[in-house]
């Protein structure tokens with residue numbers, strides 16, 4: 001209220017009863033509790049409930065209490081933010097060009113589109129995933145890096161137990177790799193708690209990489225050590241080289257669509273029936289009064305091939321494009 005961002009505040013969830021949209025934005029463990037509490041409230045029939053939590057399988061499980069009552073729940077996760085917390089850490093352009101994952105409890109194009117319209121001003125790039133895919137991906141690119149950053153700070157602090165000023169002598173490298181160690185411990189313990197099995201597996205793989213490097217150093221295997229850094233450099237140099245708005249490394253199909261509304265429903269239904277997951281849908285309007293083009297993005301080449309075969313069998317004109 002002080003910042004003129006909120007019109008009404010409350011200390012319980014009863015205000016949710018009159019809401020058209022409910023966005024849960026507390027630590028993941030609190031989101032889980034809130035979902036259970038919301039299930040006991042007389043919410044509007046057409047309300048869309050979503051969240052911004054960093055893990056999704058546990059949230060979707062908790063949302064079952066709502067969806068069983070016919071309430072729409074679409075999990076959400078903006079891949080933007082920082083190590084800072086609280087309302088003053090917000091910025092108008094915080095989400096610009098960031099990915100925003102949507103994880104529907106059950107496929108619901110209409111509800112996803114409503115959330116996208118509501119949050120249009122954020123200028124995010126939308127991607128639809130399953131909860132399992134989501135948790136595995138963010139485990140690797142977000143949760144594991146936060147653990148590594150915090151572990152490095154803790155180990156460095158211990159290493160400098162007799163020389164407390166040591167860490168202050170660090171150059172930019174230490175500061176950039178450990179920035180996220182300043183994140184909120186409450187938020188991060190909730191995240192680790194809610195994605196434990198996946199994180200444990202990824203940590204084991206990471207430790208195996210460190211062990212392998214340790215052996216290479218011990219045995220002075222210079223060519224292997226060189227390859228270690230060269231491989232990482234090639235991979236890291238690619239990050240950020242993608243054009244804004246394109247989904248790097250994903251698999252696209254372009255489908256001619258004479259009737260946009262009817263075809264969109266028919267195509268998404270056909271793929272859903274065959275368990276093919278689309279991560280993004282984009283309607284490209286080429287020219288007025290001429291057929292439109294539907295861009296479907298898949299995360300796996302196999303999904304794209306299956307979708308291509310199915311759509312061609314149904315008589316659609318389908319084209320591929322490699323990124």
Ligand SMILES: NC(=O)C1=CN([C@@H]2O[C@H](COP(=O)(O)OP(=O)(O)OC[C@H]3O[C@@H](n4cnc5c(N)ncnc54)[C@H](O)[C@@H]3O)[C@@H](O)[C@H]2O)C=CC1
Pocket residue numbers: 025026027028030031052053054055077078079080081082083084085086087184187191
């Ligand atoms: N910080 C980041 O960069 C990102 C965070 N997330 C997720 O978004 C969610 C919110 O994170 P932030 O906005 O960064 O945190 P924040 O600390 O800025 O906001 C969280 C809010 O939840 C409230 N809260 C904490 N415990 C509560 C409880 N037991 N009951 C009710 N309210 C409680 C706090 O008072 C605070 O207002 C978390 O689930 C986090 O995992 C998702 C993407 C990015």
Ligand SMILES: O=C(O)C(=O)Cc1ccc(O)cc1
Pocket residue numbers: 053054078079080081082083142180
């Ligand atoms: O500060 C950073 O670089 C982050 O990685 C922010 C962040 C934190 C948690 C998320 O679930 C997503 C993004």
